[in-house]
Amino acid sequence: DADVTQTPRNRITKTGKRIMLECSQTKGHDRMYWYRQDPGLGLRLIYYSFDVKDINKGEISDGYSVSRQAQAKFSLSLESAIPNQTALYFCATSAGVSYGYTFGSGTRLTVV
Protein backbone atom coordinates (compact mmCIF):
# COMPACT_ATOMS: atom_id res chain seq x y z
CA ASP A 1 0.00 0.00 0.00
CA ALA A 2 1.11 3.55 -0.72
CA ASP A 3 2.35 5.67 2.18
CA VAL A 4 0.01 8.51 1.18
CA THR A 5 -3.27 7.56 -0.49
CA GLN A 6 -5.57 9.98 -2.24
CA THR A 7 -9.09 9.32 -3.43
CA PRO A 8 -10.50 9.67 -5.98
CA ARG A 9 -7.74 9.54 -8.62
CA ASN A 10 -9.87 11.32 -11.19
CA ARG A 11 -13.09 13.24 -10.86
CA ILE A 12 -15.28 15.24 -13.18
CA THR A 13 -17.87 17.41 -11.49
CA LYS A 14 -20.25 20.17 -12.44
CA THR A 15 -20.04 23.83 -11.52
CA GLY A 16 -21.66 24.52 -8.18
CA LYS A 17 -21.32 21.00 -6.81
CA ARG A 18 -19.64 20.26 -3.50
CA ILE A 19 -16.80 17.79 -3.72
CA MET A 20 -14.44 16.22 -1.19
CA LEU A 21 -10.97 14.92 -1.85
CA GLU A 22 -9.58 12.53 0.72
CA CYS A 23 -6.08 11.79 1.90
CA SER A 24 -4.81 9.18 4.32
CA GLN A 25 -1.25 8.34 5.31
CA THR A 26 0.62 5.56 7.06
CA LYS A 27 3.85 7.53 7.57
CA GLY A 28 2.91 8.57 11.11
CA HIS A 29 3.64 12.20 10.27
CA ASP A 30 1.85 15.01 12.08
CA ARG A 31 2.20 17.47 9.22
CA MET A 32 -0.14 17.25 6.27
CA TYR A 33 -0.62 19.57 3.31
CA TRP A 34 -2.88 20.14 0.32
CA TYR A 35 -1.44 21.59 -2.90
CA ARG A 36 -2.80 22.24 -6.33
CA GLN A 37 -0.67 22.13 -9.46
CA ASP A 38 -1.44 24.07 -12.60
CA PRO A 39 0.67 24.21 -15.77
CA GLY A 40 3.09 27.13 -15.57
CA LEU A 41 2.13 27.97 -11.99
CA GLY A 42 3.75 25.12 -10.16
CA LEU A 43 2.63 23.80 -6.80
CA ARG A 44 0.62 26.18 -4.65
CA LEU A 45 -0.29 25.58 -1.03
CA ILE A 46 -4.00 25.50 -0.20
CA TYR A 47 -4.08 24.42 3.47
CA TYR A 48 -1.79 22.75 5.95
CA SER A 49 -2.17 21.10 9.33
CA PHE A 50 0.38 20.25 12.01
CA ASP A 51 -2.01 18.24 14.16
CA VAL A 52 -5.70 17.50 14.50
CA LYS A 53 -6.40 20.82 16.20
CA ASP A 54 -4.12 22.94 14.04
CA ILE A 55 -5.38 24.04 10.60
CA ASN A 56 -3.78 26.84 8.62
CA LYS A 57 -4.57 28.60 5.38
CA GLY A 58 -2.07 28.56 2.59
CA GLU A 59 -1.66 31.04 -0.24
CA ILE A 60 -4.81 30.08 -2.17
CA SER A 61 -7.40 28.92 0.38
CA ASP A 62 -10.40 30.86 -0.97
CA GLY A 63 -13.11 28.46 -2.15
CA TYR A 64 -11.65 25.53 -0.23
CA SER A 65 -12.05 24.08 3.24
CA VAL A 66 -10.35 21.21 5.05
CA SER A 67 -10.96 18.76 7.83
CA ARG A 68 -8.34 16.87 9.83
CA GLN A 69 -10.33 13.89 11.07
CA ALA A 70 -7.37 12.11 12.63
CA GLN A 71 -3.61 12.24 12.54
CA ALA A 72 -3.71 10.08 9.43
CA LYS A 73 -6.59 11.72 7.55
CA PHE A 74 -6.86 15.14 5.96
CA SER A 75 -9.70 16.01 3.58
CA LEU A 76 -10.09 18.90 1.18
CA SER A 77 -13.52 20.21 0.18
CA LEU A 78 -14.59 22.47 -2.61
CA GLU A 79 -17.81 24.00 -1.31
CA SER A 80 -19.12 25.12 -4.70
CA ALA A 81 -16.82 24.02 -7.48
CA ILE A 82 -15.97 26.42 -10.30
CA PRO A 83 -14.11 25.74 -13.57
CA ASN A 84 -10.89 27.51 -12.51
CA GLN A 85 -10.53 24.92 -9.76
CA THR A 86 -9.76 22.40 -12.46
CA ALA A 87 -6.28 21.21 -11.53
CA LEU A 88 -4.15 18.38 -10.22
CA TYR A 89 -4.42 18.19 -6.43
CA PHE A 90 -1.77 16.66 -4.21
CA CYS A 91 -1.77 15.75 -0.56
CA ALA A 92 1.62 15.60 1.14
CA THR A 93 3.02 14.69 4.53
CA SER A 94 6.22 15.65 6.27
CA ALA A 95 8.13 14.72 9.41
CA GLY A 96 9.37 18.30 9.71
CA VAL A 97 10.55 21.28 7.71
CA SER A 98 13.97 19.78 7.10
CA TYR A 99 12.71 16.44 5.79
CA GLY A 100 10.87 17.25 2.60
CA TYR A 101 7.50 15.88 1.57
CA THR A 102 6.01 12.55 0.68
CA PHE A 103 3.29 13.17 -1.89
CA GLY A 104 0.19 11.18 -2.64
CA SER A 105 -0.50 10.07 -6.18
CA GLY A 106 -2.76 13.03 -6.85
CA THR A 107 -6.36 13.72 -7.84
CA ARG A 108 -7.08 15.10 -11.27
CA LEU A 109 -10.18 17.25 -10.87
CA THR A 110 -12.13 18.68 -13.77
CA VAL A 111 -14.96 21.14 -13.14
CA VAL A 112 -17.28 21.57 -16.13
Added chain:
Amino acid sequence: QKEVEQNSGPLSVPEGAIASLNCTYSDRVSQSFFWYRQYSGKSPELIMSIYSNGDKEDGRFTAQLNKASQYVSLLIRDSQPSDSATYLCAVTVSGTYKYIFGTGTRLKVLA
Protein backbone atom coordinates in the same frame (compact mmCIF):
# COMPACT_ATOMS: atom_id res chain seq x y z
CA GLN B 1 6.92 37.76 -1.87
CA LYS B 2 9.46 34.96 -1.61
CA GLU B 3 10.31 33.41 -4.94
CA VAL B 4 12.01 30.40 -6.43
CA GLU B 5 13.02 30.63 -10.08
CA GLN B 6 13.77 27.83 -12.51
CA ASN B 7 14.22 27.80 -16.26
CA SER B 8 11.21 25.91 -17.63
CA GLY B 9 13.24 24.25 -20.39
CA PRO B 10 13.09 21.83 -21.98
CA LEU B 11 16.72 21.06 -21.33
CA SER B 12 17.83 18.43 -23.82
CA VAL B 13 20.97 16.38 -23.21
CA PRO B 14 22.28 13.24 -24.95
CA GLU B 15 22.32 9.96 -23.12
CA GLY B 16 25.42 9.62 -20.97
CA ALA B 17 25.98 13.37 -20.62
CA ILE B 18 25.77 15.49 -17.48
CA ALA B 19 22.52 17.39 -17.01
CA SER B 20 22.77 20.60 -15.01
CA LEU B 21 19.62 22.07 -13.51
CA ASN B 22 19.62 25.40 -11.71
CA CYS B 23 17.40 27.19 -9.23
CA THR B 24 17.64 30.64 -7.67
CA TYR B 25 15.75 31.82 -4.60
CA SER B 26 15.03 35.18 -3.05
CA ASP B 27 14.86 34.44 0.69
CA ARG B 28 18.38 35.00 2.02
CA VAL B 29 17.79 33.05 5.22
CA SER B 30 16.26 29.89 3.76
CA GLN B 31 17.72 26.85 5.49
CA SER B 32 16.58 23.76 3.61
CA PHE B 33 16.62 23.01 -0.09
CA PHE B 34 15.12 20.10 -1.99
CA TRP B 35 14.99 18.64 -5.46
CA TYR B 36 11.99 16.62 -6.60
CA ARG B 37 11.53 14.63 -9.77
CA GLN B 38 8.08 14.52 -11.35
CA TYR B 39 7.20 12.28 -14.26
CA SER B 40 4.35 13.44 -16.45
CA GLY B 41 1.01 12.88 -14.72
CA LYS B 42 2.66 11.56 -11.56
CA SER B 43 3.40 13.00 -8.14
CA PRO B 44 6.68 14.67 -7.20
CA GLU B 45 9.29 12.39 -5.65
CA LEU B 46 12.01 13.69 -3.33
CA ILE B 47 15.46 12.88 -4.73
CA MET B 48 17.85 15.22 -2.91
CA SER B 49 17.99 17.53 0.06
CA ILE B 50 20.81 19.91 0.99
CA TYR B 51 21.27 22.26 3.91
CA SER B 52 24.89 23.45 3.86
CA ASN B 53 27.02 25.23 1.30
CA GLY B 54 28.90 22.91 -1.02
CA ASP B 55 28.15 19.65 -2.75
CA LYS B 56 26.16 16.62 -1.70
CA GLU B 57 26.37 13.46 -3.76
CA ASP B 58 23.95 10.54 -3.93
CA GLY B 59 24.63 8.05 -6.69
CA ARG B 60 24.41 9.83 -10.04
CA PHE B 61 22.93 12.95 -8.43
CA THR B 62 24.87 15.88 -6.96
CA ALA B 63 23.20 18.85 -5.31
CA GLN B 64 25.19 22.06 -5.03
CA LEU B 65 24.28 24.94 -2.73
CA ASN B 66 25.68 28.46 -2.69
CA LYS B 67 23.86 30.55 -0.10
CA ALA B 68 25.87 33.70 -0.81
CA SER B 69 24.71 33.68 -4.42
CA GLN B 70 21.31 32.21 -3.52
CA TYR B 71 21.31 29.33 -5.94
CA VAL B 72 21.03 25.60 -5.76
CA SER B 73 21.86 23.21 -8.57
CA LEU B 74 21.28 19.57 -9.41
CA LEU B 75 23.75 17.65 -11.55
CA ILE B 76 22.77 14.31 -13.05
CA ARG B 77 25.74 12.30 -14.28
CA ASP B 78 25.48 9.63 -16.98
CA SER B 79 21.98 10.81 -17.88
CA GLN B 80 19.54 8.11 -18.94
CA PRO B 81 16.30 8.37 -20.92
CA SER B 82 14.53 7.35 -17.70
CA ASP B 83 15.75 10.62 -16.16
CA SER B 84 13.46 12.51 -18.54
CA ALA B 85 11.07 14.31 -16.22
CA THR B 86 10.36 17.70 -14.68
CA TYR B 87 12.64 18.63 -11.79
CA LEU B 88 11.21 20.86 -9.07
CA CYS B 89 13.28 22.94 -6.69
CA ALA B 90 11.79 23.69 -3.26
CA VAL B 91 13.05 26.08 -0.60
CA THR B 92 11.91 26.61 2.96
CA VAL B 93 10.39 29.97 3.83
CA SER B 94 12.26 31.48 6.76
CA GLY B 95 10.28 31.79 9.95
CA THR B 96 7.63 29.33 8.74
CA TYR B 97 7.17 25.62 8.28
CA LYS B 98 6.41 25.95 4.58
CA TYR B 99 8.19 25.50 1.30
CA ILE B 100 8.04 27.44 -1.94
CA PHE B 101 8.30 25.41 -5.11
CA GLY B 102 9.74 26.53 -8.40
CA THR B 103 7.70 25.81 -11.50
CA GLY B 104 10.19 23.15 -12.59
CA THR B 105 12.63 22.44 -15.39
CA ARG B 106 11.68 19.83 -17.95
CA LEU B 107 14.62 17.55 -18.79
CA LYS B 108 14.75 15.42 -21.93
CA VAL B 109 17.49 12.83 -22.24
CA LEU B 110 17.92 11.80 -25.86
CA ALA B 111 18.79 8.18 -26.60
